[in-house]
Amino acid sequence: MNSWVSGCEDRIQFGLKLLSWYDSNKRSTAWRDTGNPYHIWVSEIMLQQTRVDQMESYFTRFINVFPTIEDLASAEEDKVLKAWEGLGYYSRARNMLKTAREVVTKFNGKIPETYDQLLDLPGIGPYTAAAISSIAYGHGNAVLDGNVVRVLSRLFKISSDPGKTMIKAEMMEIAKKLLVSERPGDFNQAIMELGACVCTPKTPKCNVCAVSSKCRAYIELDDPTILPKKKKKKLKPHYQVVAGLIWRDYEVLIAQRPENGMLGGLWEFPGGKQEEGESFEECLIREIREELDFEIVVEDPLHSIDHSYSHFKITLHLYCARYFSGRPKAVGCADWCWISPDRFDDFAFPKSDLKIIDYLKNTEYFKSVL
Ligand code: SF4
Numbered sequence: 001m002n003s004w005v006s007g008c009e010d011r012i013q014f015g016l017k018l019l020s021w022y023d024s025n026k027r028s029t030a031w032r033d034t035g036n037p038y039h040i041w042v043s044e045i046m047l048q049q050t051r052v053d054q055m056e057s058y059f060t061r062f063i064n065v066f067p068t069i070e071d072l073a074s075a076e077e078d079k080v081l082k083a084w085e086g087l088g089y090y091s092r093a094r095n096m097l098k099t100a101r102e103v104v105t106k107f108n109g110k111i112p113e114t115y116d117q118l119l120d121l122p123g124i125g126p127y128t129a130a131a132i133s134s135i136a137y138g139h140g141n142a143v144l145d146g147n148v149v150r151v152l153s154r155l156f157k158i159s160s161d162p163g164k165t166m167i168k169a170e171m172m173e174i175a176k177k178l179l180v181s182e183r184p185g186d187f188n189q190a191i192m193e194l195g196a197c198v199c200t201p202k203t204p205k206c207n208v209c210a211v212s213s214k215c216r217a218y219i220e221l222d223d224p225t226i227l228p229k230k231k232k233k234k235l236k237p238h239y240q241v242v243a244g245l246i247w248r249d250y251e252v253l254i255a256q257r258p259e260n261g262m263l264g265g266l267w268e269f270p271g272g273k274q275e276e277g278e279s280f281e282e283c284l285i286r287e288i289r290e291e292l293d294f295e296i297v298v299e300d301p302l303h304s305i306d307h308s309y310s311h312f313k314i315t316l317h318l319y320c321a322r323y324f325s326g327r328p329k330a331v332g333c334a335d336w337c338w339i340s341p342d343r344f345d346d347f348a349f350p351k352s353d354l355k356i357i358d359y360l361k362n363t364e365y366f367k368s369v370l
Contacts, residue, residue: 005177014214015180019201023188025051030059037111037136038069044131045096058087069109073100080264081348090263095123109142113137135185142175142222143188149193153228154199154217161229238313242284243271246296248323251338255291258334267347280317291333294326303359307352316352341366
């Protein structure tokens, strides 16, 4: 598998070519080259599920709200979730808050340097620990993310499934051998950048690739995109979900999701998944009883949106409803409150509800009350 990676001369040549390409072609970002370990940590946590080109505005917003790790450590969780809004996978934001508090109390506010110390912090796995220690502190730890796996699979024509532990371990060995010890952080970023911008999944730009002379897939295969070996995609289940815009006088009810579940701690228009044989209206009435223990009258359908999560898809049907009787109780949710619609921006909502809020803000009625 390793072919030229064992030759010292070849490795040096490869490193020089890759770094020279990176120096001239890297995308400019708000966090690169700052050398600020706090910024690098925040960016690496965001990058776990978000592409570089989509992340800039989220990063800038977050750093504006929490300019230092001390600001983050002293924040309420609600405020952190609000600053994270739109990025998804909210457990990352909650873990960042825990990590910030730990770094302030145990490390005097300085993000730790070593791979092992970083790995002990909440929300930091092997990839993130290697990325932070190499990029922020110049430690010689190689990274292996999806981009690196793709580039290595093609460079060394690795046709085994990279999801297998043994193959992953072999790839990590290759990544460690290739790492340029004088510039480990730049090398890690360069190989990831090559995967993101040149050696892309479906249309690699081999004709302009700085390392094509070292690439076995390019030299030996008609089509490098057959690598890495892909897993068969499972079809995502699709659920129908109903939510209520429940009015009492001039306020609507929003509910907070339980802390430990999916999208924990975020606020939403209450409702839930339609059960077999149930109409949308019946579903909404049942969900409100189960979650909040009060009675509503369901009125008109307002809007529907489609939304995709990592393991399933939903169509979310929003209905207008009115409070009827009972006092809401947080039975199946963490909390609830009545708010005027001009306060939507004070709460952190998941993306599906933000799509609904966007829609509402453009309706004539809402324009008049907002
Ligand atoms: Fe990827 Fe093509 Fe470059 Fe090989 S030559 S690393 S397949 S872009």
